[in-house]
Amino acid sequence: MTQLLGCDFSSSPSKRKPIVLAWGTSQGGRVQLQKIERADSLDAFSGCLAYESAWTGAFDMPFGLPRELVETLGWPTDWRTCIAHYAGLNRAEIRHQFAAFCAARPVGGKFAHRATDIPAKSSPSMKWVNPPVAFMLHAGVPRLLTVGAYLPGLHSPNEVTARVALEAYPGLLAREVLGQRSYKSDDKAKQTPDRLIARKDLLLALELGRTRLGLRLKLSHAQHDALVEDASGDTLDATLCLLQAAWAQQQHAAGAPLYGLPTDMDSLEGWIVSA
Numbered sequence: 001m002t003q004l005l006g007c008d009f010s011s012s013p014s015k016r017k018p019i020v021l022a023w024g025t026s027q028g029g030r031v032q033l034q035k036i037e038r039a040d041s042l043d044a045f046s047g048c049l050a051y052e053s054a055w056t057g058a059f060d061m062p063f064g065l066p067r068e069l070v071e072t073l074g075w076p077t078d079w080r081t082c083i084a085h086y087a088g089l090n091r092a093e094i095r096h097q098f099a100a101f102c103a104a105r106p107v108g109g110k111f112a113h114r115a116t117d118i119p120a121k122s123s124p125s126m127k128w129v130n131p132p133v134a135f136m137l138h139a140g141v142p143r144l145l146t147v148g149a150y151l152p153g154l155h156s157p158n159e160v161t162a163r164v165a166l167e168a169y170p171g172l173l174a175r176e177v178l179g180q181r182s183y184k185s186d187d188k189a190k191q192t193p194d195r196l197i198a199r200k201d202l203l204l205a206l207e208l209g210r211t212r213l214g215l216r217l218k219l220s221h222a223q224h225d226a227l228v229e230d231a232s233g234d235t236l237d238a239t240l241c242l243l244q245a246a247w248a249q250q251q252h253a254a255g256a257p258l259y260g261l262p263t264d265m266d267s268l269e270g271w272i273v274s275a
Contacts, residue, residue: 001025002249005057006168006242008234011135015040017186021048022238026246029209032218033242036226036235042139049147054162056252056259058245059144060237061136062125063151063167064270066112069101069126079154079268087142091135095128115266120275122169152258153265166248166259166273170240173274176212177205184233191231199228199236206243213247213274248273 006022013019018038025032039045049057064079065086076082086094102110111124128134144151149165174183183198185191203224209216217239219227227236251260258265265271 001027003052003055004031004242004245004249005052005055006238006240006245007057007059007061008170008237008241009045009059009061009136009140011132011139013040013042013045017232017234019045020234020238021045022235022242024242024246026215026249029214030216030218031243031246033223033239036223036238042143045140046143046147049143049149049163052163056164056166056245056249057149058166058168058241058248058273059140060168060170060241061140062114062122062133062270063137063141063154063165064114064266064268065125065134065137066114067266067268068112069098070268072101072112073097077268079270082268083141083145086138089138091128091138094134094138098126098128098134101126114269116269116271116275120169120172120272121175122171122272122275151270153261153267154270164248164252164259166245166261167270168241168244169272169275170237170244172272173211173213173240173243174202177202177210184231184236186232188231195231196228199233202236203227206239211243213243215243215246215250217243244273 004024008020010017010019018040021037023034037048039048070077075085111126113124117124123133125137126134144165148161149163150161151165178198181198183195183202206217248259261271
């Protein structure tokens with residue numbers, strides 16, 4: 001049975017705000033959450049990925065930049081070469097180049113978007129603040145490559161690998177259930193009873209399989225309570241990503257060539273699984 005992984009990623013993890021990994025398995029349309037793991041550094045994150053020899057994982061980070069941005073900056077348009085170039089920059093250099101790109105554009109259209117951002121309603125992957133997804137890509141994707149992960153639709157691994165990484169977005173699945181209701185906040189003043197109720201409602205829908213993924217989440221009572229009580233939503237987001245990983249693995253088992261990603265996706269930009 002394939003080991004599944006959902007990851008709520010942080011580009012600057014710490015003991016206060018670690019990277020959260022939800023490990024599980026799937027069988028017969030039921031996704032079993034096995035354990036929650038936390039990594040308080042990027043090196044610890046790499047260690048978690050390297051410990052398991054085989055997994056299909058869904059990671060809440062962008063895997064690519066908008067083609068429009070890459071071409072305007074004159075960067076390589078081959079994905080692997082572009083990522084290597086990007087990884088060679090520091091965050092100040094990234095911020096400077098992206099800010100200059102935005103400054104030359106009209107109000108209301110400052111950021112370039114990827115094709116997947118439209119159906120997923122996700123933040124542009126070049127955004128460096130609120131949330132800093134550009135830095136998440138910068139910190140996370142090179143580490144996925146270092147552990148030998150295969151990123152479907154973006155590159156062919158140098159050798160056969162049993163580690164498969166997909167771009168996920170927990171908000172895509174959460175919105176399907178909750179609409180615009182908020183279920184989380186890192187700000188303690190905003191960790192309200194309404195958000196607590198929203199987390200309970202979201203978990204109930206996931207346990208009953210009431211999403212278009214057609215999967216039912218299986219939890220112990222202790223796991224259910226822990227997900228509800230985490231007002232930051234980080235463990236719940238990792239679990240949402242776990243469900244997206246399970247859906248992708250299901251598509252792969254059914255013969256989908258790219259784990260359910262569109263076969264005509266832009267091989268520079270990437271695509272959010274199930275979008």
